[in-house]
Amino acid sequence: MFDVQKIRKDFPILNRKVNGKPLIYFDNAATSQTPQQVIDVIVDYYTNYNANIHRGVHSLSQEATDAYEQARIKIQKHFNAKQPYEIIYTAGTTHSINLVANGFTSLLQKGDEIIVSALEHHSNIVPWQMLCARTGAELKVIPMNEDGELILSDFDELLNKNTKLVFVNHISNALGTINPIEYIIEKAHSVGAAVLVDGAQSCPHLKPDVQALDVDFYVCSAHKICGPTGVGMLYGKEEWLNKLPPYQGGGEMIAEVTFEKTTYAGLPHKFEAGTPNICGGIAFGAALDYMNRIGFEQIAKYENELLAYGTEQLLKIEALKIYGTAKEKTSVISFNVGSIHPYDIGTILDKMGIAVRTGHHCAQPIMDFYKIPGTIRASFMFYNTKEEIDTFIVALKKAIMMLS
Amino acid sequence: MTIEEVQNEIIEEFSMFEDWEERYQYMIDLGKDLPLIEEKYKTEDNIIKGCQSRVWVHANMEDDKINFSADSDAIITKGIIAILIRVFSNQHPKAILDANTDFIDKIGLKEHLSPTRANGLVSMIKQLKMYAIAYQTQLS
Numbered sequence A: 001m002f003d004v005q006k007i008r009k010d011f012p013i014l015n016r017k018v019n020g021k022p023l024i025y026f027d028n029a030a031t032s033q034t035p036q037q038v039i040d041v042i043v044d045y046y047t048n049y050n051a052n053i054h055r056g057v058h059s060l061s062q063e064a065t066d067a068y069e070q071a072r073i074k075i076q077k078h079f080n081a082k083q084p085y086e087i088i089y090t091a092g093t094t095h096s097i098n099l100v101a102n103g104f105t106s107l108l109q110k111g112d113e114i115i116v117s118a119l120e121h122h123s124n125i126v127p128w129q130m131l132c133a134r135t136g137a138e139l140k141v142i143p144m145n146e147d148g149e150l151i152l153s154d155f156d157e158l159l160n161k162n163t164k165l166v167f168v169n170h171i172s173n174a175l176g177t178i179n180p181i182e183y184i185i186e187k188a189h190s191v192g193a194a195v196l197v198d199g200a201q202s203c204p205h206l207k208p209d210v211q212a213l214d215v216d217f218y219v220c221s222a223h224k225i226c227g228p229t230g231v232g233m234l235y236g237k238e239e240w241l242n243k244l245p246p247y248q249g250g251g252e253m254i255a256e257v258t259f260e261k262t263t264y265a266g267l268p269h270k271f272e273a274g275t276p277n278i279c280g281g282i283a284f285g286a287a288l289d290y291m292n293r294i295g296f297e298q299i300a301k302y303e304n305e306l307l308a309y310g311t312e313q314l315l316k317i318e319a320l321k322i323y324g325t326a327k328e329k330t331s332v333i334s335f336n337v338g339s340i341h342p343y344d345i346g347t348i349l350d351k352m353g354i355a356v357r358t359g360h361h362c363a364q365p366i367m368d369f370y371k372i373p374g375t376i377r378a379s380f381m382f383y384n385t386k387e388e389i390d391t392f393i394v395a396l397k398k399a400i401m402m403l404s
Numbered sequence B: 001m002t003i004e005e006v007q008n009e010i011i012e013e014f015s016m017f018e019d020w021e022e023r024y025q026y027m028i029d030l031g032k033d034l035p036l037i038e039e040k041y042k043t044e045d046n047i048i049k050g051c052q053s054r055v056w057v058h059a060n061m062e063d064d065k066i067n068f069s070a071d072s073d074a075i076i077t078k079g080i081i082a083i084l085i086r087v088f089s090n091q092h093p094k095a096i097l098d099a100n101t102d103f104i105d106k107i108g109l110k111e112h113l114s115p116t117r118a119n120g121l122v123s124m125i126k127q128l129k130m131y132a133i134a135y136q137t138q139l140s
Helices: A004-008 A036-049 A059-079 A093-107 A126-135 A152-158 A181-190 A238-243 A278-294 A296-315 A342-351 A364-370 A386-403 B003-015 B020-033 B075-088 B093-098 B121-139
Strands: A087-090 A113-117 A138-142 A163-169 A194-198 A217-221 A232-236 A254-257 A262-264 A320-323 A332-337 A357-359 A375-379 B055-062 B065-072
Touching: A036 A059, A036 A278, A059 A087, A059 A278, A087 A093, A093 A126, A093 A163, A093 A194, A093 A217, A093 A232, A113 A126, A113 A152, A126 A138, A138 A152, A152 A181, A163 A181, A181 A194, A232 A238, A278 A296, A296 A320, A296 A332, A296 A386, A342 A357, A342 A375, A342 A386, A342 B020, A342 B075, A386 B020, B003 B020, B003 B075, B020 B075, B055 B075, B055 B121, B065 B075, B065 B121, B075 B121, B093 B121
Parallel strands: A113 A138, A113 A163, A163 A194, A194 A217
Antiparallel strands: A087 A232, A217 A232, A254 A262, A320 A332, A332 A375, A357 A375, B055 B065
16 A cells, blocks of 8 residues: 555655755655665664675675675566676766766777667767767767657668667656657667667666566666665676676776786676775665565556646646656656746745756757756655645745746 | 945845845846846857856956946846846956955855855856956956
């Protein structure tokens, strides 16, 4: 039974006040809040078994190593990867993308083509531009329509025998559009291209099955899924991870080192140079446990209710325009009111204890498409409520009144 | 008036406000009243980097004193820059360079000094002082 009031008790931060008002946190697409169960795991790690992993023979090191590797298995099971070593711990989504983009440097040449979507976050555009600059490959873009949906017929036309890679986010951070990645993966594979899906925004709302999707790479960050910042993962099919060269050199990623030659360790260590974010990895596992206990079906169902309610209430406001009206979307509402600058509304809302994101959301191409400087983005998680939406609407009306 | 005198005048005005609403409403009104920059100066070169909203500033010097004009697409930002222009306009470059900006804290706008990326106030002050440095060099 999904009980939002019970769930809210797990999140101590939701009790705090901001500018004298109870916090209403609607910036979940930027980062999610952390439940006590995950905070406890972090405290327990530093209180009881903080040690470096994979090297010490002593007990603490073994306990830390076990917990870290157990968490990897939790992540593997969550995403249904075939092997635990197909899960590479990274510092987050951006790091994961850069790892893959870097690895493809030696696998691409002039004349090759890379496809990204018009809905991408800067972190899924810039690394590929840099890869193109290094290799001479060409970047193509799948355009979007006015609703913020990718135009798939254009994607079909972009695909050809030179297409080597396709990158697309599962869910757009700026608009909330859920992209038809099943279709994109199947089509890309039909011309022999590999596909990387950026799951930063999807993982808080749904449970991807990487084997069923047959995706080549899937990446995400723990901090969007009730975990800590600074840790994330790269899932890669074993065959692809073996093809990619190591990303960074250092300890942990080697088999043997002499000054003449170094041989690299196998997966996953080849990509995990140096002391990792051990506590972060363990807490990542705990965050997935927490979310799975609530259940992603329940989460999606409840968040869809919040989305429908929030959309309905917002559209009652005169001159309010929602950007991103895809049929398939998640609990993100990006909007503007008349000609009021989003920054002004965001500033006033903050004075009333409401956290929203304003600006271009690191997705300037999308803002350029709509010819706007940015939007106000309210993004909901399963611990938000309809009552919070009501308070938000009242505050928003007040902000509009002050600014008009 | 000296910069300090203008700052004290502003501090006194703001001390009459009882809460954030009155303060912000005043800034919004200041923003609406800000004399607009001439359209020809709203160029890429005159945009202040580091603001979430776009801010254009133009400066010119007359009788050894700098005058600023500015515009922004966000009204609260316009209000903030209207305050800054009131403080720094019609002043000698050296006075601008020597001025401190503690008054911002005293009028309850300290939050705009936080180093978040969205924030433009720090960049605005820096830009106004950059103009002062440039004109100061011309004078000496």
